[in-house]
Amino acid sequence: MEMKILLIEDDPSIFSMIEERFAQWSLQVVGPENFQKVMDDFIKVKPHLVLIDIQLPAYDGFHWCREIRHLSNVPILFLSSRDHPMDMVMAMQMGADDFIQKPFHMEVLLAKAQAILRRTYDYVEAKMDVTRFNEAVIDYARSEIMCDGAIASLTKNELFILRILVEQANQIVSRDELMRKLWDDERFVNDNTLSVNVNRLRAKLEDIGLHEVILTKKGLGYIAVTQGT
CATH class of the missing domain: 1.10.10.10 (Winged helix-like DNA-binding domain superfamily/Winged helix DNA-binding domain)
Incomplete structure (x- = not known):
């Protein structure tokens, strides 16, 4: 089964890089059509994993993490170029599963994403309805x-x-x-x-x-x- 990943990232070059690399491992990466209506895409896509940048147009990644957690326990991995320790603390307190700093090595991000997917779906079939x-x-x-x-x-x-x-x-x-x-x-x-x-x-x-x-x-x-x- 092809896993679906919702990548909430407004940098087109980073998005394309992740999309291309993940596709090689049958991980389908989808982005939001409108950064003001991310939850519409979340509901439509029903992703197995969400990757969120902190700095985004309209609302930041923390906002979307809160919105997602109101609906689902889907795993969330934060991406951020900010290096303040409180960003990581806030992300974890909001229910994120992991945090990776930019610039990151693509193989590290891929390994983290695969590990989260294995932990989540090898043992529990998390369904969002x-x-x-x-x-x-x-x-x-x-x-x-x-x-x-x-x-x-x-x-x-x-x-x-x-x-x-x-x-x-x-x-x-x-x-x-x-x-x-x-x-x-x-x-x-x-x-x-x-x-x-x-x-x-x-x-x-x-x-x-x-x-x-x-x-x-x-x-x-x-x-x-x-x-x-």
């Missing part, structure tokens, strides 16, 4: 949805309903389909129970700033609406 929905992030493993720092915890039924609606975003999902899928998953639900769960889910979404993202289509069912539609 998250998705973006409008301005929110849904963490299915934790049964949580986060939006602008606010977090709502969802019941299993609420999360299941949300997942079905989000996977068919901007399409009407009938009540019958929702109840059938809930029953197939061995969750007890009837028509009244479904209404209660949808209403509770909608209220929790509104509490964290997601208003009118699940709409009722009378006589048809429900629809999860994405922005811009």
Whole structure:
């Protein structure tokens, strides 16, 4: 299996050098499309390892390390040309797995990355099950949805309903389909129970700033609406 590495590095020459060398060991290196929206790429790529420079456009590497740690325990390795000991201390306190200073020898970086990947994935299959929905992030493993720092915890039924609606975003999902899928998953639900769960889910979404993202289509069912539609 080809391992995916998210390299958050704004120096094109360093990025290309790492990408080329890692590819020789079947390590796929991907960079962010927009340094202000790194988490979009993190969620899309679902990397096995993240390499982060400290000095970046918009937000520094510490910011992105914190954001990633809110969602995942994926291994993180910092790269930095700064030599202040506190940088290493801060990186480790935020949950980084290792720290390497620039300029570095490519074989040392490769060896560190391979060692981290072996330690992590030879023993534990770390899975990240998250998705973006409008301005929110849904963490299915934790049964949580986060939006602008606010977090709502969802019941299993609420999360299941949300997942079905989000996977068919901007399409009407009938009540019958929702109840059938809930029953197939061995969750007890009837028509009244479904209404209660949808209403509770909608209220929790509104509490964290997601208003009118699940709409009722009378006589048809429900629809999860994405922005811009």
